[in-house]
Amino acid sequence: MTAEQTAPMAAPKRGAAYQIVLVALLSLNFGIVFFDRNALNFLMPFVQPDLNLTNTHVGILASALSLTWAVAGLLISAASDKAANRKGFLLVAIVVFSLCSVLSGLATSFLLLLGARLLMGAAEGPINPISHALVVREVDPRHRGLAMGVMQNFGSNFFGSFVAPVLLVAIAAAWGWRSAFFLAGIPGIVTALLIWKFIDEPPAEEKSEGASDRLTLKEAFSYKNIVVCSIVSVMLVSYLVITWAFMPLYLTQVKGVDPGVMSWLMGTLGISATVGSFVVAGLSDRIGRKPVLVIIPFLGVILPLGAMFFDGSYWVLAVIFFFGWALNGCFPLFMATVPSETIQSPHIATVLALVMATGEVFGGVLSPFFAGMAADKFGLTAPLWIIFGFAIASGIVGLFLTETAPIKRAKAMEPTPGL
Structure with a gap:
């Protein structure tokens, strides 16, 4: 297989009802992941003065979680591919990250809070690639873009970007920011029980003759799409993390x-991305992955420009935030859908983690x-100009993508009339 080819589409192993339950529970769980991950960002106006944190401290805390998220995501996802026990790895990770939220609430200094965030990142990192690996194995390829969009974006943004700021800030204002962290640790235990009961480990996939047990970095990056997706990942993860940390x-x-x-206003971002989990991902199933990854990122310039220069009604500003955050709907495409349609599935969790890790290390850690x-x-306008630049650059990089959507590939294989 060359860098321009794409992987064959495997037929789904389960019925429609199980596919819906699978995507719904994994989306709910990833929502709890982002509820916990984003909690510190929304509580920072309370935490920063209490622990005497500088803006550099704020950036380091965001970077720390992204670092361990990336490293653990890559290593543990590869282990789950090799062990063919993705459900077991997933359950352990859920329980650990839930306990880490409680540790964040107990922190009394920058270093203690940093330690809690490092451990939380290590627990949460493998959840997204492992979850997508389950979706790839079980969901009809014709609906893969939509399923992956809902899995990654619906729960994470409804709970992590909408419910989290509204609920956690209200709790912090009433009972203190520590109580908000303690609350954030409870839902993960509930989702772990639901996944344990209702989701099965897919049967082990038969390996082709001569297939390697592992995927090397050289092999992965020999695919042009993986390189493009990794670069877009760096830029848009940077956009995402900087916005959460500093907006x-x-x-x-x-x-x-x-x-x-x-x-x-921050909750509006969650509503936007929740809607985008259907609209943007579903659109990519119809018109292709490439047009979406080229056009939608440019909408991201609306968000920082609106925040900096619009001084009117907060309702209008919320509308600006809503449309500016539409680029969030691209995340499942470059982190999961396109890579999964490019590289054979026995290594799918590994390659998804690789794209995610590249974005988290160079985007989530450094940016x-x-x-x-x-x-x-x-001043605090600097981070907003930085995300402005990332939005433009990511749309340009998307021009180099090779299309992988099944509907586009099917049309490309149709015989030309008259031949």
């Missing part, structure tokens, strides 16, 4: 927005650190 601070400290209003330093030196 709440910009709104409250520069724009003078009340924390309660800030929580609703918030430098954005924090820029904010300390130039």
